Amino acid sequence: MTFTDLGLDAHLVSRLNRLGFTQPTPIQTQAIPQALQGKDVLGIAQTGTGKTAAFGLPLVAALSTEKARPAARAVHGLVLAPTRELATQIVTTLDALTDSLRITLVVGGKSINAQVSKLARGTDILVATPGRLIDLMDRRAVDLSQTRFLVLDEADQMLDIGFVHALRRIAPRLRKERQTMMFSATMPKQIADLARDYLTDPVRVEISPPGRAADKVAQSVHFVTKEEKQTLLIDLLDGHRDDRALVFSRTKHGAERLMKQLERAGFAAASIHGNKSQGQRDRALAAFRAGSVRVLVATDVAARGIDIPDVGHVYNFDLPNVPESYVHRIGRTARAGRGGRAVAFCTADEMGELRAIEKVLGNRVEVAGGTPWSGQRDTQKPMAKRRPRRRPSRRPARLAA
Structure with a gap:
C-alpha cells in the first residue's frame, strides 16, 4: 500500500x-x-x-x-x-x-x-x-x-x-x-x-484495542518502598547514560525535586511541568531532542506532546491515578518502529493503581524486582493504608525537601 x-x-x-x-x-x-x-x-x-x-x-x-x-x-x-x-x-x-x-x-x-x-x-x-x-x-x-x-x-x-x-x-x-x-x-x-x-x-x-500498549515496549515493574525509589532510579539510569530517558512524576513539585536530585547525581537532566513557563518547557524539550539533556522529568503534561523517536526508556517513578495515562506515558518510547523499555515503580499504596493499569492492558506487567506487596496483586481490598516492613540497613537517604 x-x-x-x-x-x-x-x-x-x-x-x-x-x-x-x-x-x-x-x-x-x-x-x-x-x-x-x-x-x-x-x-x-x-x-x-x-x-x-x-x-x-x-x-x-x-x-x-x-x-x-x-x-x-x-x-x-x-x-x-x-x-x-x-x-x-x-x-x-x-x-x-x-x-x-x-x-x-x-x-x-x-x-x-x-x-x-x-x-x-x-x-x-x-x-x-x-x-x-x-x-x-x-x-x-x-x-x-x-x-x-x-x-x-x-x-x-x-x-x-x-x-x-x-x-x-x-x-x-x-x-x-x-x-x-x-x-x-x-x-x-x-x-x-x-x-x-x-x-x-x-x-x-x-488499529489496536483501547488501552493496548505499543507492541515493542518491554514493560516491567519494581516493587519498592518510597525511600528506595530514588536510589533505584539512579542505578537503572546509570546503566544507559547515553540513552534518552523520560521519567514521569505525579506532581509538579515532585518532578522538580527529582530533577535536581538527578543533576546532583551527575545526570544531564531537565524538567517540564505546569509550573514552568512555555519558554522553559520549549527549551527543555529542545535540549532533550538535541541530546544535551539525557533525562527529562515530567508530569503528565508531557505524555502526549513529545514525539522524539529515540527515547529508549520511560520510567513511571510514580504510577498515574488514571490507568489510561500509563498507556500514553509509555507510548513516548518505541516510536517510529523502534523498540523501547517502560519501567514502573510500585509502592504499597500504589497497588490499586497497578491493578487498574493491568486491567486496562489486559495483561500482567512483568516483575523485575521485589515482591508484590502482601503477595496479593489479585485482592480487591485497598492497600493504601498498609505500610511495608522496612529494613533500616538497606534504606537509602530520603529525597531532599
Whole structure:
C-alpha cells in the first residue's frame, strides 16, 4: 500500500517522498481514504502510530483546493489538542506538508495580542488548545462561522481538562455542515458519548484495542518502598547514560525535586511541568531532542506532546491515578518502529493503581524486582493504608525537601 493508493494527489505524495515517507501506517491506511471522501472519522489507535498525518493529510488535501483565501479572522479548518506541546507538534507536521496554506498556532503561555494579530489576517488551519481558543472567542478575535473541518486530537486526554464544557461553547460557532474527525488512544464511555453528539455517521477506525500498549515496549515493574525509589532510579539510569530517558512524576513539585536530585547525581537532566513557563518547557524539550539533556522529568503534561523517536526508556517513578495515562506515558518510547523499555515503580499504596493499569492492558506487567506487596496483586481490598516492613540497613537517604 502506498500513499497514492490512498487517493492522495501526486503533488502531496511527491512531498511525502521528499520527507522520507513512502508507506502509510495502518491508521493512515484506514482513515485517509474515508476522510478524503468527506466522511466523519472516529479513529482509535495507540500513541506513536501516525495519527497526526492520518487527519493532517486529508485536511491539507481538501483545503489546498480552496480558491478563496480565508477572510479576516476566519478559519477554514480547526484542530483542537489538549496540550501546548502536542499542538506545537501538530503544527510542525502540517507545516511540513504544505507551503500554500496559512497555519496558525494559538496556545496558552504565549502573547495573546500576537495571536490576535495573526488571526486578523485569516487562517486556513488553526491549531489550538481549548482554553486559549475560548479566550480569543471572548475577544471576538476569531470567526469560526466558516469552519468546515473540525479535528479533535487526543480526545480522551482532553476530557481531563474540562473539554466537554469547552466543546459546548466552541461547536455551536462552527458551520453545521462540516466534516469532523476525532482521534483518541483509548475509548472510554465519554468518548463514545462525544462521538454520538458531535460526529455524523462516523466511520470507526480502530488499529489496536483501547488501552493496548505499543507492541515493542518491554514493560516491567519494581516493587519498592518510597525511600528506595530514588536510589533505584539512579542505578537503572546509570546503566544507559547515553540513552534518552523520560521519567514521569505525579506532581509538579515532585518532578522538580527529582530533577535536581538527578543533576546532583551527575545526570544531564531537565524538567517540564505546569509550573514552568512555555519558554522553559520549549527549551527543555529542545535540549532533550538535541541530546544535551539525557533525562527529562515530567508530569503528565508531557505524555502526549513529545514525539522524539529515540527515547529508549520511560520510567513511571510514580504510577498515574488514571490507568489510561500509563498507556500514553509509555507510548513516548518505541516510536517510529523502534523498540523501547517502560519501567514502573510500585509502592504499597500504589497497588490499586497497578491493578487498574493491568486491567486496562489486559495483561500482567512483568516483575523485575521485589515482591508484590502482601503477595496479593489479585485482592480487591485497598492497600493504601498498609505500610511495608522496612529494613533500616538497606534504606537509602530520603529525597531532599
